[in-house]
Amino acid sequence: xxxxxxLHRDRTIAGPGFNRWxxxxxxxxxxxxxxxxxAFSVFNLPMTKLIGxxxxxxxxxxxxxxxxxxxxxxxFLGVSAAILGRWVEEGGPRRAMFTAALCFGxxxxxxxxxxxxxxxxVIYFGYGVIGGFxxxxxxxxxxSTLIKWFPDRPGMATGLAIMGFGGGALIASPLSVWLMARxxxxxxxxxxxxxxxxxxxxxxxxxxxxxxxxxxxxxxxxAGWTAPTTPQKLVTTADVYVYQALKTPQFWxxxxxxxxxxxxxxxxxxxxxxxxxxxxxxKVTAIAAAGFVGLMSLFNMAGxxxxxxxxxxxxxxxxxxxxxxxxxxxxxxxxxxxxxxxVALFVLCFLVIISMYGxxxxxxxxxxKDMFGTRYVGAIHGWLITAWSAAGVFGPxxxxxxxxxxxxxxxxxxQAYNLTMYIMAALLVAGFFCNLCIKPVxxxxxxxxxxxxxxxxxxx
Amino acid sequence: xxxxxPHRTGLIQLLLAWGFVGIPLLWGVxxxxxxxxxxxx
Numbered sequence: 001x002x003x004x005x006x007l008h009r010d011r012t013i014a015g016p017g018f019n020r021w022x023x024x025x026x027x028x029x030x031x032x033x034x035x036x037x038x039a040f041s042v043f044n045l046p047m048t049k050l051i052g053x054x055x056x057x058x059x060x061x062x063x064x065x066x067x068x069x070x071x072x073x074x075x076f077l078g079v080s081a082a083i084l085g086r087w088v089e090e091g092g093p094r095r096a097m098f099t100a101a102l103c104f105g106x107x108x109x110x111x112x113x114x115x116x117x118x119x120x121x122v123i124y125f126g127y128g129v130i131g132g133f134x135x136x137x138x139x140x141x142x143x144s145t146l147i148k149w150f151p152d153r154p155g156m157a158t159g160l161a162i163m164g165f166g167g168g169a170l171i172a173s174p175l176s177v178w179l180m181a182r183x184x185x186x187x188x189x190x191x192x193x194x195x196x197x198x199x200x201x202x203x204x205x206x207x208x209x210x211x212x213x214x215x216x217x218x219x220x221x222x223a224g225w226t227a228p229t230t231p232q233k234l235v236t237t238a239d240v241y242v243y244q245a246l247k248t249p250q251f252w253x254x255x256x257x258x259x260x261x262x263x264x265x266x267x268x269x270x271x272x273x274x275x276x277x278x279x280x281x282x283k284v285t286a287i288a289a290a291g292f293v294g295l296m297s298l299f300n301m302a303g304x305x306x307x308x309x310x311x312x313x314x315x316x317x318x319x320x321x322x323x324x325x326x327x328x329x330x331x332x333x334x335x336x337x338x339x340x341x342x343v344a345l346f347v348l349c350f351l352v353i354i355s356m357y358g359x360x361x362x363x364x365x366x367x368x369k370d371m372f373g374t375r376y377v378g379a380i381h382g383w384l385i386t387a388w389s390a391a392g393v394f395g396p397x398x399x400x401x402x403x404x405x406x407x408x409x410x411x412x413x414x415q416a417y418n419l420t421m422y423i424m425a426a427l428l429v430a431g432f433f434c435n436l437c438i439k440p441v442x443x444x445x446x447x448x449x450x451x452x453x454x455x456x457x458x459x460x
Numbered sequence: 461x462x463x464x465x466p467h468r469t470g471l472i473q474l475l476l477a478w479g480f481v482g483i484p485l486l487w488g489v490x491x492x493x494x495x496x497x498x499x500x501x
Contacts, residue, residue, distance in 0.1 A: 025477035032481060164481070170488030212477060291499030294492045301489075347499070 007210075009092030014214035020149040020222070022212055027142030027161035029209025030097055033202040034104055034138040035168015037077075038297075040070045040127075042176045046189050050118060053187060065120055069127050071392075076132025078389030081140050085382025086242055088137060089375075093145045097210035100138035105203025107131025112195035138206065139165065139385065143365045144378035148216050151374075152225045155316070155366040159308025162362040166301030172198075234317055234438070238446035239373030245380045250371050250441050253434045258364050259387035259394070260431035261323055264331065264424045265357025267395030268350065271403075271417075272296055278413045279338040279346065292347060299351045300358040307359025308366065316367035317435060323356040324432035331425035335418040361388075371441055398423060 005011060044066050048056045088096040110126030142161050150157035179197050183190025221227070227237070245251050268275065273289040284292070311319040330349045337346040364384060369377045399420050406416040 019474060021474060022477050025481045028481040028485075032485060164485070167485045167488060170492045171484050172488075174488065174491040208480065288499045291496045294496035295499060297492055298489065298496065 007092075007095040007098050009090075009095070009215070012092050012094045012213060012215050013217050014220075018214055020216070023142070023146060023149050023214065024157065024160045026093075026097075026209045026212035027146055028164040029212070030100060030138045030142060030206050031161050031164030032168045032171060033206050034100070034135050035165040036172035036198070036202070037070065037073055037135055038166075038169035039172035039176065040073070042173050043180075043191060043194075046180060046184075046191050047115070050115065050189050050191065053189060061120055069123055072124055072128025073132040073135060074392050075389055076129055077135040077139060078386045080133040080136030081382035081385040082136075083382075084133075084137060085140060085379030086376070088141050088382065089144060089242070089379040092215060093141050093213045094210050096137050096141035097206060097213060100134045100141060101203050101206030101210060102134070103130050104134030104138060104206065105199045107134055108195045108199030108202065112192045112199065115192035115195060136382070136385070140378050140382045142209075142213065143381050144374060144376075145213060145215055147365065147369050147374050147377055148220075150222075151227070152222055153309070153312050154369050155311040155363060156305075156309040158365040159305045159362040162308070162365075163301055163304040163358075165361075166297070166304050166358055170297055170301065234315065234440055235370045236373055236441060236446075238443065239375035240371075240380075240441060240445050241447055242376040242379040242383070244445050244447075245372045245376065245441075246383060248441050248445055250438055251380070251384070253438050254364065254367060254371070255384055255387045256434045257320055257431055257438075258360060258384060259391045260427045260434065261320070261327075261360035262357065262388055262391035263395040263398070264327060264427050264431075265354060265360070265395070266391055267399035267420070267424065269296065269300075269354070269357070271396075271399050272350065275417055276343075276346070279417060280341065280343050281414060283341070283343055292350075295347070295351060296354045299355045303355025303358035304362035307356065308362035311363045311366060316363055316370055317438060319359070319363050320367070320435045321432065323360055324428045324435060327353055327356055328425045328428040328432070331421045331428065334421045335415070338414060338418070371438075373447075375447070 044063055047066055048060050048063060051057055051060045084096075107126045107130040110130060111123045112126075114120065114122030114126055143158055146157040146161055147154045176194055176198065179194040180190045183193035228235075240248070273286075273293050276284045276289045276292050277286065307319060307323075314322070330353050334346065334349050337349060365377060365381050368380050368384065372380050399417075402420045402423065403416045406419055407413060
């Protein structure tokens, strides 16, 4: 298996003269592919008509069955990022990216077999479990590499990669629709063929990323850059071992910071189309609502890069303070925009909110690096991703159930989201206080300190 | 080790890598913008 030796960490150390600006495209190769997960819903309706073709028949799958595919994918994203984070960190980015490519591309191919056989369990296993592992490994694999290449701008670097995750859906959605149109006939829905095409395309694209990626040699630093000599209160120069980090209050405060920020955003992402139409009946059509959703995707993606980059100047803690203060004010203002009938103000509020939702994802790796150092930041980030999985449950449940509760109690549809907006604002206030409580990690947790736990040898 | 971040990796290699990811992303952004414009129609 000599071929596999090219995946070895030692084989990925950059030689002299390697340009670090080649690493962000390598990361984007991965994140632009796995970001497809956000666009999986484009398959939902066609997959309810695989047997009935033009319409659903009783033997066709229901939307509720299909909803589990995405849920499983996101669940296994969190699981794999948490449990394989250390494996990713110690084996290097190329091995992780290669494995992610096999899992994510392979997940599509297995799912295609599930569509041919019309067996939903095969798709749950293919996209949900195998693909979910690809999502998790791919999500965390480039993060610590980028932070090591860009110690002068870690926020911008991770923001670039995680922006790709937001951008992946923008590519996958029209591409999937186009492929399905190409493969569909009057007697056949072209979902399986589309899955095969996507699986092969994503496999190749991700393998290019794995081939390009390099890690910096030990002691490398950017030309002309020296580490700040004046100690910064919330930026450590020490490292904390991954399982030691889990024992610190800072990790769990950051977990809640991410969870609360994501909960507030994720709930409205899924309901944006319906919410805009119900809050402005007659003013916002279904087509306009689709445009609103598209605009939100763009702001989600742009916010990842812009907020994370600005955190290099403002500091991570201040950036999250911005999210929580501005977010609270905007969520509290949304019911007023509905009452005043101002669609423009409503749209503006949500575009800023969604940019901060994306910004929260993209800024957290740099925040972790500031608190726990660079050595295990990828593995620690993997554990923190479980906050996303939790938010994926809390957010939609809050929005959907509270709306239904309000409607059941006679509240007009146009006002059914008001209580949810105030609850979202309250969640962000809680996030503000979690962020406020974050202090530097005590040096007893640092690697090499007595009582900091076992210091593992890096197994290359 | 002091950094030597010179220019052995050619500009073409850099352009190819960024083009490889930038072109699909730009296509996706343009498609989304086209849909988003419907909000203002």
